[in-house]
Amino acid sequence: MKPTKISRDEKQIQTRNQLIEAGFHLISEQGYSAVSIRNLSKKAGYTQGAFYSNFEHKEDFLLTLMKIQFEQENLQLQKIITQTHLMQSDLMAALEQWFIDFFQNDEWLKISIELQLYAARDEIFSNEYQQVWQTHQAQVSEVLQQLIPNFSAAESAQHEYKLLEIISLSYGLALQYMIFKDDVHKYVNIMMQQLTQIMPAR
Known part of the structure; x- marks a missing residue:
């Protein structure tokens, strides 16, 4: 039986996905300094020409990694929070497990550190990084707002600020856990306490 022939577009998507996967592993294993287009293409099993067929430059590739990870986080949280049938205890348990998984995602956390350091050194990349992070x-704030009932404009603004604070705190605590590797629940409990303060009984 002859193998199914894939289209040109499907082939390009496959190549792009394999380059992205190779990038995640390469940065996690060896750090940002190892991410040259040559090394990246070699790890994925392609030529540098294949890289440039999918990405304009290395910075475009790095920002793509960020966007992919952030999109996954957003979708996961959205899926949990929109399960309106969940009791309060079940919802909190689902969010707690999400934080545990997030804190234990060493590969992404290592990449996050590398990208932040690069953004601190390169002004052009920093501007792009900030835009992606702020988006x-x-x-995420919009997703988490679904946990909070309608308030006055002043109260809503206050809660929005608190949610942004929680998002930043989650990354800081996750990086701390990655270094110390002690009790993950200690860090997760801090996040759950922060959420509980702004969530009504369900």
Whole structure:
């Protein structure tokens, strides 16, 4: 039986996905300094020409990694929070498990550190990084707002600020856990306490 022939577009999507997967592993294992287009293409099993067929430059590739990870986080949280049938205890348990998984995602956390350091050194990349991060914050905040009933404009603004604070805190605590590798629940409990303060009984 002859193998199914894939289309040109399908082939390009496959190549792009394999480059992205290779990028995640390469940065996690060896750090940002190992991410040259040559090394990246080699790890994925492609030529540098294949890289440039999918990405304009290395910075475009790095921002794509960020967007993919952030999109996954947003979708996961949205799925949990929109399960309106869940009792309060079940909802909190689902959110707690999400935080545990997030804190234990070493590969992404290592990449996050590398990208932040690169953004601190490169002004152009920093501007792009900030835009992607701020968009992510706004999207997660919008998802988490569904946990909070309608308030006055002043109260809503206060809660929005608190949610942004929680999002930043989650990354800070996750990075701390990655370094110390002690009790993950200690860090997760801090996040759950922060959420509980702004959530009504369900």
